[in-house]
Amino acid sequence: MKKNQYELEWLDDVVSIQLNPDVKGSKDLSSEETNKIKQRIETEEREVLSRLKNRLFRVPDEAASRSLVKKYHDDLVLMITKNYSHLHHPAVMHSGLKELHEFIGARLHYILFLFEKELSSFLNTENLVPITELLIQKTQILERADDMRKNLATGEYGMAPVDIVMEVIEDYISKIDNRVPITLRESSYIRELMHDVLSIDGNLTSITGCDAINELLIIWNLNSKNCIRYFTTGTQMLMDSKETEEEKLAFLKLESKKLDIIPERQNFVLDPDFPSVKEYCYKWLNNEIAYRENRLEGFVPLAREEARKEMKENAFKAVVSMSVDQLSLILRALFDLRIILAKSMSAAFKAITPYLSTPLTENINWDNARTKSYVAEESDKQIVIAKLEELIRLIRSY
Structure with a gap:
């Protein structure tokens, strides 16, 4: 077995490259090509979890096992998000590829279901939530938004508490719309917050x-x-x-x-x-x-x-909705492309990071961030790439 073998490599290549409309355009596949992809996905569905379990047996400790499982779980979720975006791409909506993307989406969800069922002991609330579940939650929030505002406006301080709570909820919806990765912890917090707000009545003491x-x-x-x-x-x-x-x-x-x-x-x-x-x-x-x-x-x-x-x-401080590892990748790329002009990469990191924080780190150590840009994990690269792809589409729409 290769030391750096990636068990989702074929699936990732199909979703990110072979069937990416921004890469391949709207060119249809032949029936033979389509069937070949479907058959391979069905094979992956049966075998990928088994391969990952075999790999876990060779991992030396529990912490490394949890890290590996989290990486593969989150990569699957990101693939589901990519495939969903491809499915709703204009080039796909009006082509013969729509049915294939729907098939891929269903199979990826089933692989994720098996993954969460068989490896639940390795997962926690910091794992990502699929876009399909988030969109359902978004619909539920929008349907009850007026009721939440009404319930929150019962206090003596007027609209201030309403604005505070609804801003958090609206920021959450914005993250969904912009395909920002969202954890189970974040999703659960908003769900429980929404439940509590809707439960407010005249008997609140x-x-x-x-x-x-x-x-x-x-x-x-x-x-x-x-x-x-x-x-x-x-x-x-x-x-x-x-x-x-x-x-x-x-x-x-x-x-x-x-x-x-x-x-x-x-x-x-x-x-x-x-x-x-x-x-x-x-x-x-x-x-x-x-x-x-x-x-x-x-x-x-x-x-x-x-x-x-x-x-x-x-x-x-400006809060960047990424991890330090992901932010460091972007800063390094901006320096390498000479978009950020500085005497050195160290100077660039040292000048910029004091004005930034992340949801996980209030005070970023510029030297640690610079170092991490050279040893980035594949999952962080994929998250950054997904975000930049959304950024490209957004800029094109301006």
């Missing part, structure tokens, strides 16, 4: 005496930047309305106590790689309390001022 919808934002761990800004800005405005420093300090301490008793749903968070709403607000309140206590004593420690400055600066 507050835990702390504050607006119940605001408390739900904390319970849901809806840690988007706008949600964090909503709480910190709102608290700042209420604090500033107090006349004396003593009143401001007492207000902040009361808010901290209220926050402390609001529960967080376990294992439920919009972005697990950032602090929860409760954690962020708690730190913000404690910083403000310490700052004002020190003001009352007549001085402000330099370290406290620096911490407050850093919190503000971090809020203005």
Whole structure:
């Protein structure tokens, strides 16, 4: 067996190259060619899982096995997305290839079904979800969007909580529309969030005496930047309305106590790689309390001022919806093509990465990112290629 054997190589070649309308155009295949592809896919359907299992037996440890299974699972999902896009390509919709793409889509889904059934112990919520399932979820969201807005608008703070929640949901729909890879964790979060919002009725009660919808934002761990800004800005405005420093300090301490008793749903968070709403607000309140206590004593420690400055600066980083490994590939390619002009690749990475973050990494180490661009995994390359293909189609539509 070859050391770097790729068990999905033939399937990937058929979907990504042989039947890619952007590569081959709308030229029909002969009946013989079509039947040959169908027969080979049926063979792959029977054998690919067996080949992968045999390969797993040779993997030295569990972590490596999980990594390998995740790679193949996510590659299958990306193939389903590619084939779906090809199926709805104008060149295919009006050709004899439509039926073949439908056949391929059905077989890929069945392979994925077998994969998830037989190797479920190796999978987790960070695996990707097929575009076909995401489109069903999108339809369900759009059908109930007005009901969600109506339920969220029951609080005393008007449309602000509505906009925060619906922005998260709309961003999720945008990711589906733009074929951004979405994990099972993300999909499940939105599904449960939608269920909770639709369950809101007139009997919603507050835990702390504050607006119940605001408390739900904390319970849901809806840690988007706008949600964090909503709480910190709102608290700042209420604090500033107090006349004396003593009143401001007492207000902040009361808010901290209220926050402390609001529960967080376990294992439920919009972005697990950032602090929860409760954690962020708690730190913000404690910083403000310490700052004002020190003001009352007549001085402000330099370290406290620096911490407050850093919190503000971090809020203005651009978030790229890719992993650091995937982002590093794009930055390297931009440098190699001389789109980004710098004295060296190191200089390019060092200049750009401080202004970027990813959903998984707030502060990107420029040197690590540069190094990773030379040792990219195949799955990361495929994700970047899929995104760039969508980018090309989008630019052509302008």
